[in-house]
Every structure is written in structure tokens, then in C-alpha cells.
Amino acid sequence: MFKVINGCSRLSSYANKCTNKAKVFPNSKCLASFTKRDYSSSLDMSIGLSDEVKEFQLLALDFAKKELEPNMQKWDEQGHFPVDVIKRSANLGFGGLYCDEKYGGTGLSRLATSVIFEALSTGCVSTTAYISIHNMVAWMVDSFGNEEQRKKWLPSLTAMEKLSSYCLTEPGSGSDAAALITSAKKDGDNYILNGSKSFISGASVSDVYLVMVRTGGEGPKGISTLLVENNTPGLTFGKSEVKLGWKSQPTGIVNFEDCVVPVENRIGPEGSGFKIAMKGLNGGRINISSTSLGGAQKSFEHARDHLSVRKAFGKELIHNQYLQYRMAEMATKITSSRFLVRQAAQAMDEKHQNAPALCAMAKLHATDNCFDVCNSALQMFGGYGYLCEYPVQQFVRDVRVNQILEGTNEIMRLVIARDTLY
């Protein structure tokens, strides 16, 4: 083995990993016992993938290990939005993963996108989630915008020169999205916006806001899509919410008070907003499920490492049959979630008519199961699991919201029931 010298961060990070463990478990010899890390198993995230997608995965894992993982806890503690790292990911093509290559997108499939978000999430779930939301907005402009709009907005979005947020939910309507009341009244060549959007990821830091507004009558058919730039007069933000997780990105209320937005910023015809929103959510559900997968995978690995060094009653915990069975259940939850998410992603790529319901199933199954895995992994650490010094508690907090947003898991049941029963 060669010497580790401070100059090379990738090689020295391995040494630091061992030192930290020794600090925390004074009795463990971290190099002594063998763990299955880096040896292939059924939890291998590359199973079933093509050679090319495997390479994408390796790149994303490398980026996660080098840029995200070392900072995950610090960003959480400090509530720091790592805009520089996020923008750096765009240099690798992460800014418009499933946007057309014509205006700077990477042109990947939903499956490859899912694999990438899963890999990035092993480094930081919260930051990856923000990147995925930005990607969804870029895709909406790419898919539903006209040629001028695509030419105007996409190059800066895919390069992440401009960051974007998605605004659908309001203080008065979440699950009942079609009941939104933010209004956009036509005034010559402009719309005048009035209303508020809540729980907006990236509020106040994003440059572009894709907003679902009411231009017509009640219900879904009266909703349209507008792009609103930051610093437009009449656009203000509430204070950043203090959240249980996702602390590396600001979340808050976005207010519109007689906010003037040009008609040319409308994506798609009037009344097409709800359809755009629903189409975007299918992909969004795959993306968010993917972040749960990465968090669960990493939590499992942390738990496995811990069980192989922590001793009780004369032997390492990894030899305890109950814990072995618990870990087996957790591994199965991860893998079943992974296969379902990837299959749903593939259904989207094939434009399968049942794709939306499959995405709902994948989201329901993956987010619930992966939260269980992270939570169980926390339990494996005993008292240490409760300390913020250890990363598993952050994975628990960061994946918990995935059972709520992009459509609550209750709404997922509604979608699945409608699809399978009627």
C-alpha cells in the first residue's frame, strides 16, 4: 500500500475514515474484522444495468463520495445550501439529465436518471433532492415550452447557471392540487399574479420559479404554467422554514403581490398547467424514490459496518441471529424497492400506458420501505444512533419527507386504487 499524502483528497479520505472510527470506538480495530463492503452481494446497486448505465453510476458514486459525503453532516448542521457543489455537478451533465441534448441536456433515460440520483443520494439525500427538482423544472420547459422558450431558458438551466424551483403547493391546497387559487389575470401582454405558494424547495435562492397559476375557471382546466424570474417586482419570499431534514436547501413561502409576468413566459397553452404538473410528478416520484434508495443503501452499509465491530455478550453483533434476520429484511426491502423503482422508470421510458400508476406504486413502496430501513439501521447503532455525530439519523430525517411530498403516500394509494379498481 502506498503512503497517504495530504495532497490527494480521494486517497486520504480512506485513512480519515479509519481514524474517525477509532476515535469513536476505542476498542475496535477497524482494520481487523472483514466486512462485505466493496464485495458484491444482492445489494449491489449495479445489478441488471447495462455497461453504459453502470459507468454513469460509477461517476455519480464517485462524485457523491468525494463532493457530497464528506460535507453531508456539516451542511445539515449549518443549514448551508451548497450552491457551488450543485453547480459543479452541472459540469458533469447533471443539470438536465433527461432533457434533450439540443439545448444542453444530457438526453438520458428515466432509468439512468434514477440510477444517478440513487448514487448521488448515498452522499447526500437533501442536496440530491434539490438537483432532482431542478431537473424536473428543466424537463417541463424542454417538453412543453415552445422553441423560443426552450432556446431562451434551457441552456442556462441545463448548465445550472440558473437554478430553478417548482411551485404547485399552496397554504390551502397540497393533495388537492387542482384547488389552487394563485391567480394570474391577463393584462395586455402580461399576467398579474396574486397569491402564495408554500413548501417551495429553493425559495429565495433559485433564479427561476415554475409556477402553476389559475388563469381560467375552477378545477384543473383553469390552471396554467408560468416561469417567473427572481427579482421580478411583486415576488417576495417568506423566511426559510426550520425543518426536520433537507436542511441543506432552503424551503419557504413564495408570495406574489401584483407580480407582473410576461405572457411569453407561459409554458404551453392556457389550461394545460395541471396536465403538465401531473406528467412532471411521474418523473418526480421516480426521482424522489431514488433518493430514498440511496439513503437506505448507505444506512444499511453503516449499520453493517457497525455490527461487525460492536461487541456484546462476547461476540460481534453481526453474529447475532435476530440482528442478522433484521438486516436480511432490510436488504430485501431495499432491493424490492430498487427493482420496482427501476421498472417504473423503464415503463416511463417506454411510454407505457400504466407508467403513472407504476410510478405511484414505486413511490409508495420505496419511500415507506426505505424509511423503515434507515430507521432500523439507526436502531442497530443503539445509543450512538441517536447522536447527531453519526450519519444514519440524518438519513432518517432526510428520507422521512419523501413519504409526504411529490404526492403523499395516501394519494399514491388513491392513484393505485383508481388504476387497479376502475
Added chain:
Amino acid sequence: TMARVLVGVKRVIDYAVKIRVKPDKSGVVTEGVKHSMNPFDEIAVEEAIRLKEKKFATEVIAVTCGPTQSQETLRTALAMGADRGIHVEIPADDYVKTGPLQISKIFAKLAEQEKANLIILGKQAIDGDNNQTAQMTAAVLDWAQGTFASELKLEGEKLTVVREVDGGLETIDLKMPAVVSADLRLNEPRYATLPNIMKAKKKKVAKLTAKDLGVDLASSIEILEVADPPQRLAGIKVENTEELVGKLKEAGLV
């Protein structure tokens, strides 16, 4: 003159993996283990690509020797920016017995075939830790060599190499053609980008055998046994210098 660069890349067990020795002590477990490009080879590829970007090199050819899986490493090199690849296929059984001497002969033959005038290799592979291939390649070709490079500058026919040596840094001028071995601080390798990974699929990869190059893979070295280093034993604490000297004398060390 512009350089035509040959870069050697090797697929090795990832540096972060905890190595396991096979129960029959014939080697280490490689089945199902995470592999990646030798870190020093990544640095070599990066340097070659930088030469091309600065217009000091016309073409970067990545070469790997080994069984089928070695192609993964070539793809990584292509995704980083190498122009094309050459896979010298060596079946797994023969590959176990292949060492720097055989590899250096292969590189030498390829350099002649491809009319390369600069070979950049990693200073050593993290599995063998031999630190011989670059030196042997230069010897077979009778080319100049600049090993442990932490800096590289090409000006016409002159290659200036700053070498990291025990005493500090040594700067030498080489006349092309030359072999350079990359050390840790030569550069920080770039990530491949997603678009480049996709473009790499279209780049040409030629497949050859050692026989095609007229190189005999026979080795005069035979691995007898691979074993774990002895377990580190606990030490003892002594109270003072006298006790320390006493203990050392007891152990017959002074």
C-alpha cells in the same frame, strides 16, 4: 514536434477495498470485488489529455493488458478524453503470471507500431507495487525516462520533468522520445462527464494478443504463496527511559 502519446491503464482492486487472501493462499480474492483504474494511471491519463488540450499532443491512445474485464478501464480512459483504445487481451490464467517485464515488452512493441514518441504510465500499480514497468519499457526501447514526475513540460523536442525523489525535487531535461511515470502530485484527474461517457462508446477499441505483437509472456517468476501480514501485536508501556533501555536489552536489540 507534437507528441503522440501512449498511456497505460491497469484495472486493479479499488484502493478502498479491504483485501482478502484466498484460503488456498494462491492470491487475493478478486471475484465480485470492486475494481477501478489504478489511481496513478488516472493521473497519467489526465496528463496526456492536458497535453492534447494545450496542443502539445496530437493523439492520446490508451492501452490496457489483461482479461476481458480490463476493457472497463479503457472505457474510463476514453470517457476522460483519450482518443482511442487498445486492449491486449491476456487470458486470466496467463495474466496471473504476467509482470512488469512482459508488460514493458508489450508497451514497447505498441509504441513502435503506433509511432508514439511519449509513453506516460502510472509510477506503480497499487496491487503489485512493483514500480518497474516504466523503467523497463524505457530500457527495452532505449528511450529517455523521467520517473516519479510531479511536473511535465513539453517544448519542441525537449521534455522537462520535475521528479519527486528522496532528497526533494529533481528537474531533468529529456530528449524525446521518452517514457514518463506519473506520481501523485502531477495533477488532479478530472471526472468523466456524462456526455463524454456516451461519446466514448463510439471511440475505437482495437483488440490484440501478445502473440500478435510477437511478445512472449513466459515468466521466470513463480508466486509461491500469498499471505496476510502478521497481526500487529500489542505493545507495552514503560515508565521511563531506563526501563525502555532495559526492555530493549532484554530483547537483545541493543
